[in-house]
Amino acid sequence: MSAVGLGVHFTSAPLPQQQPLQQQQQHQQQQPAPFALPPPPPPPPLLPTATLCPVQDCIICMEQLSNPSSYETPPSEEGGQSIAPEAVGKFIKCGHTLHMLCMLAMYNNGTKDGSLQCPSCKTIYGEKTGTQPKGKMEIYSVAQSLPGHPDCGTIQIIYSIPPGLQGPEHPNPGQPFTCRGFPRFCFLPDNDKGRKVLELLKVAWMRRLIFTVGTSSTTGEHDTVVWNGIHHKTEMMSNLSGHGYPDPNYLDNVLSELASQGVTEDCLKPPGSGSSS
Structure with missing residues (x-):
């Protein structure tokens, strides 16, 4: 649901000490x-990329992106087996880069509120509830x-x-x-x-x-x-x-x-x- 677009037609208001009439x-x-x-799965805020500077670090594990992620996806986790440890990506809006498996670990260990937040600049992707x-x-x-x-x-x-x-x-x-x-x-x-x-x-x-x-x-x-x-x-x-x-x-x-x-x-x-x- 959204409150966007609802019209506002002001009238007089009760004083704070009174009950609203x-x-x-x-x-x-x-x-x-x-x-x-x-909660629904997070939206795809990342774009896989193969044009990263080899000395760039993952913003989560702080290891170089040229090295594979140390996070291992449990075999039972849906979709996890399709992500390679060396897969990297970047956030669409802010452009910060990270291992895809590190991103998955961050989401799984978070609040799972329908959103994902860049740990570097705090930009939010998705709709936080x-x-x-x-x-x-x-x-x-x-x-x-x-x-x-x-x-x-x-x-x-x-x-x-x-x-x-x-x-x-x-x-x-x-x-x-x-x-x-x-x-x-x-x-x-x-x-x-x-x-x-x-x-x-x-x-x-x-x-x-x-x-x-x-x-x-x-x-x-x-x-x-x-x-x-x-x-x-x-x-x-x-x-x-x-x-x-x-x-x-x-x-x-x-x-x-x-x-x-x-x-x-x-x-x-x-x-x-x-x-x-």
């Missing part, structure tokens, strides 16, 4: 229920400006996730997880860059990347829903805690955090329109 609701992103299906529990993302418009953004209104995001049981992708499958501090209210300036961040946050939400189940860094509580590395501003009128405004670097920082999860402007392009990469 049904008639005030502007837009919701209802997340699909978590699933336990095995997370382990965020089922919930709801609501979007509202607020007329009041944020500190540091006097020329526009405010976008308010409300995340709601109920407690439940952990799935097979979580730390303790079958055990309950808690949801402290929900609903969570977050704020963006209603300008061009803020709206771009909003659209990318919709994509991240549908890919289950904004929250995860883990240990709270503030309370130490285990098996609870926590942020997953994409920072949000949860205060509207001050920045005493570092989670509010003004913060002139925030939008650029969160765009970088989204990109590190594989969520970029390319995700907003219609299917088949190509990539700028």
Whole structure:
């Protein structure tokens, strides 16, 4: 599923201390229920090549590419016997090179989340998905400006996730997880860059990347829903805690955090329109 292309028609928003009213609701992103299906195989981000400099090193094992990979594919592994130890390749976008068997070992030992990340430059190939529990993302418009953004209104995001049981992708499958501090209210300036961040946050939400189940860094509580590395501003009128405004670097920082999860402007392009990469 994708949040790309959904229209946004802002209405007034409730204050953070109030419960959102049904008639005030502007837009919701209802997340699909978590699933336990095995992830699809990674897309083919590598192109085999025979024109490598003999002194180049594999970015995984750091041995020269002229030497065979030391990784041996188990005979039972589907497709593994067709990859020769001396086979090498390079990532399509970034051009970094590696042994094909080293790449296979990296994927098999990773999270198998439908994506592959270059270990050298962190470029993500494929579509990364997370382990965020089922919930709801609501979007509202607020007329009041944020500190540091006097020329526009405010976008308010409300995340709601109920407690439940952990799935097979979580730390303790079958055990309950808690949801402290929900609903969570977050704020963006209603300008061009803020709206771009909003659209990318919709994509991240549908890919289950904004929250995860883990240990709270503030309370130490285990098996609870926590942020997953994409920072949000949860205060509207001050920045005493570092989670509010003004913060002139925030939008650029969160765009970088989204990109590190594989969520970029390319995700907003219609299917088949190509990539700028």
